[in-house]
Amino acid sequence: MISLLRSFSWQELRHHPWRNAAAVVAVMLGVALAFSVQLINASALDEFSSAVRSVNGQPDLELRATQGSFDEAVFARVARQAQVTLASPVLEVPTLAMAGERRLPLRVVGVDALVLPSIAPALMPRPAEGSDRLALLAPGHVFLNAAARKSLGESATNVQLRVGTQWQTLNVAGQVAAGGAALAVMDIGAAQDLFERGGQLTRIDLRLAPGADRAVFIRSLRQSPGWPAGIQIAEPGDAAQRVSNLSRAYRVNLTVLALVALFTGAFLVFSVLALSVAKRAQQFALLGVLGVTPRERLRLVLAESIVLGVIGSAAGIALGTALAQFALQVLGGDLGGGYFEGVAPTLRWSTGAAVLYGALGVLAAGVGGWWPARAAQALPEAQTLKGLGSAPPRGSAHGVALLLIAAGVALALAPAVFGIPIAAYLSVGFLLVGGIAALPWLIAVLYDRLAPLFARRVLPLLAIERARRMRGTAAVAVSGVVASLSLAVALTVMVASFRDSVTRWLDVVLPADLYVRSAAGGSSTSEQAAFSPTFVQSLAQLPGVTRTGTLRTRALLLDPSRPNVTLISRSLEEHAGQSLPLLGAALPVPAGQIGIYVSEAMVELYGAEPGTVFEPLARAWSTGTAGERSTPPVFFVAGVWRDYIRQFGAITMDARDFERLSGERNVSDIALWLAPGTHTGTVEQAVRTLASRELGAGEPIEIASVGQIRATSLRIFDRSFAVTYWLQAVAIGIGLFGIAASFSAQVLARRKEFGLLAHLGFTRAQVLAIVAGEGAAWTAIGAVAGLVLGLAVSVVLVHVVNPQSFHWTMDLLVPWARLLALCAAVLAAGTVTAWLAGRAAAGHDAVMAVKEDW
Structure with missing residues (x-):
């Protein structure tokens, strides 16, 4: 009997390589993406730690x-x-x-x-x-x-x-x-x-x-x-630990994003095996008659899913290794994050990570195969042998769906764990699973009200009635679309919200027309400020320049276990809100104190609440061997501002206060406001001529207009998030394949039904119209559920995951036109997919299938 079962599974895997290859590819992509991200970041971090140890040595x-x-x-x-x-x-x-x-x-x-x-x-x-x-x-x-x-x-x-x-x-x-x-x-x-x-x-x-x-x-x-x-x-290890902490949220978010493909791949395994079980339903029933128990049928299908998972995971590990090697050579190991600047790591292959992500791939395939395995176990043998179809899937209990959704909402309110939004990611998972479990209820609510509207139209009525009465089957069929579309919607909303927030942030932090930067002082690796006050005054006197502003940065190590904080000295307007993207109004600074404005990360990491005195900065400012100043400065937190560059904190103070405390007057960046109608090219040439005369011909300066800086910033942003668009396309493709596989399984099980319709006078076009109508009805439910779930997940990503990971906030922006176009495309693709899957059901074989019982 065992040999018979092995042969049965082997013949299925061998005779349908293309269909099974789709499931293998889905698992392979998920494992490859996640494993490559792990290798890239582990290699970069290990290389950085080695470099730190070699430069710093091994002191105590x-x-x-x-x-x-x-x-x-x-x-x-x-x-x-x-x-x-x-x-x-x-x-x-x-x-x-x-x-x-x-x-x-x-x-x-x-x-x-x-x-x-x-x-x-x-x-x-x-x-x-x-x-x-x-x-x-x-x-x-x-x-x-x-x-x-x-x-x-x-x-x-x-x-x-x-x-x-x-x-x-x-x-x-x-x-x-x-x-x-x-x-x-x-x-x-x-x-x-x-x-x-x-x-x-x-x-x-x-x-x-x-x-x-x-x-x-x-x-x-x-x-x-x-x-x-x-x-x-x-x-001695704190330097490497600081960078590890700095990049940890970035690495975790990349890994979770990569696992999206593996999550949706589980639905593709489910669809492939559901199709396989439906096609072999009579064979399974025959095996039951021959003595194969329902539990053995369940184990048989699960074994097939595990085989697909093992093949996909092995291929994914190989592909992930190749992707990691390529990324390390091309991107330098930071994947656009900029956390390992100057490090050129070599690939450090990890057997433990390979086993872990391979096991995740096998687990995803096993989860995807569980429901079809249960369907094979529950087949009514006599009814299936007669070609009357299998028992309809049972819908999920409403209580379970509501409980999962409630758990998702509760987890979204939980704080981060060690700086990682673990509860928020679990919240996303619970919301998705709970939403999918609630699909039968949603189908009943919508189509119970739509059915009377089509009571006099036969073809739409048949399509809607099947969705109503086979709500469990419909929920299973569109679950892949719901999962993939909801993730696509969530990523679309999150990226659009972030981009819109960054655009408005640039409008505030870049108020001038031209910006002059010293390549020596403006470099991220240097704090040298090459522009003297005399040079700044000379710039202010150039024709067409109405006024100037200055900026200089300095690194502060407030906590050895955390990365440096950036101190920014810049020209602030009389009202700081005009120069900084403040959250709320600026507070009046008490007499005798120095007003500072902190980024959101400073509030969360260092407790720099508005209206309080920030003592760590006062301690950092007091240097020397003889102790502190006789009257140490008192820094008053006058406001909080958004900073989308410095993840681990920035402090801004007025340039005049900085000069008075430090005695340093040189700057690295100068902003120029031009008179209306002034040609920027003329001013740029005048600036270069002045720099060559006063600073020397070899002085490296960079001049950029506000439009150039904005365009460059947004281009970098779009390139950084390009991977999310690719993952959205992969997820949607997997979801649509799930619809195709589910409809193929359904029409194969309903050959006699379609044959009976043909005997009753329905034309082939009408039968195809019924199948396409069912596809439209079912996909519409998936689109609605995917849109609603996606919006809920996007709220978690924007208001929970992002602040807990990177310590900054953004405003939620819903790009309705793009989302509706995405849902319409999914609806059209699902309808066409169902129509293509139903073509075989409307042929001669369906008509002849009715005679099998004569």
Whole structure:
């Protein structure tokens, strides 16, 4: 008997390769997308961690400035501690290097070469052949890592570095083994002199004595008299952990998005096996007569689904590996997220991840095959052998559907878990399953009211009556369309809402006509500000320029376990709401306090509520060895603004306050407002001429109009979300294939019914019209349910998943025209699909099928 069952399943899989291939492809795509995302992000994160370890070495503790640098007197103070056996001073300066006509970001690391072998051997300079072995202690010499040599040329003997507003030429004396982004190593004293950072450090690496208690040592440092408040003490792995935290929500969202294909693939497996069971219904009934139990029939169909899942998962793992390798070579490992800038990872294949995602593919196929397996188990043998069809599927209980939907709503209100919206994703799943379970009830509600309207029209009446009376069958048939269409609607609404919010956000943050940026100061890897107040005043006096505004950014490390916060110094209007996209009105700043405006992420991550004093910024601002200022600044949170760039927080203050506190007046970005009718090209040329005269011919500046910046920003946005459109198309295609498979299964089981209609005088065209009408009626239900469920899911994505993942909010925008066009296209495709599936049912075989019982 077992051999008979194996042969039965094998013949089905072997004789219908194309139909089964569709289910395999669905599982393969889902597994491949999810596995490739896992490999790409794991490889990038692992490469970044390796680069951090090679550059930072393996100290026990790191002392870092919360912003900028700190006095090197801290080094002497810490090195004298009894628990410290080794202290390594470091000065890191992000700058630019000249490579032909290009300017590349480069990080210069000043080190004490005498202590490097013990604490950071990867940074130990290795002199080139013929170079002076003491070049590492001499000024004017640098040692490049592999990334820098590749960018600047393997045979380069010198390199030009941006120092302030000038370019300095240094000799390339050798190389270092450190990986990661481009960097140059030089003696710390030479680096301090070159960049005019005399007596300044950015980091101190510490090696503690054996048996020293880290927690006690950290506490003793922080509580010691006069300890600078602007220095953070961190574990050596915190840098990699910060990037892991930074990219975690991005990685999870990409993975969930990729699993959408696997979720809809389960419905395709269901449709394929439902078709297979319907076509072999009499064979299953015959097996039952021959002694095969209903449970054995269930196991038989489940085994077929598992086989399809195993084949699809194996192919998906192979395809996912190839996709990951291609993406790492083309995209650099960040998939558009920008979290691993400067990292060129190699593929790190993971057996554990392959097994996990392969198991998910098999599980999806097994879930998809469960309902058809139950249908095969429940076949009435005698009735099926006579060709009278199988028992109609039972509709889901209303209570179960309502319970699932209620659970989905409750989960949507739950907070994130470790910064990941796990409950929100479960909410989406419960809403989808609950909505699909409620389809029979929805069919009854709609068509019980529509049926009387078609009482005098035979063909529409037959189509609607079948939908009414076979509501369970109809619900099963359109479940794939509901699942895929609802996800497509949700993604469409989410992307449209995000794009509209970004567009309106750009309107506020880009109020000027032209923007001038220093390529040295405006780079994401540099905080050098090359534009002096004199240059800004000269720009304001150019013909056609009515006024100017300035901007400068600085990185702040408020929490060692989190990524840097960005401090933005910019020219604010008298009313901050005119310059910032504030949420609500700005609060009046109390006398003697400094008003700051924080992004939404600052409220959630640091508790910077409007109307409160933000003490972490005051602590970060107080640097030096002698303790804090006599009157430390008090920062008052005057408002919250939307920021769609800096996911982990930004603080804005007026440029005048920043200059008064820091003494720094140079800026990196200048906004220009032009007089009405002024030609932007004329002003751009005047700006370049002025920059060449006052800053030097080699000064790298970038000039862009507000229209160019908007167009570039939106083009990047559309490219970043292009994958969602592809996933929508895949999901809709899978749903329509499910309709085709379901209708094929139905018409095969109803051959005698269609043959009887032919004997009663119905023409072939009329029979096809009935089938197409049923397809339209059933797909219409799927379109309505998919639209409603999609809107509900979009609310969760926009108002729950997005804020919990990225700490910013957006306004919900429903693109009704696009959604109605999508539903109309699905309705038309479902009708045509049903008509094509019914063509075989209206032929000669259907007529002859009626004679089988004569």
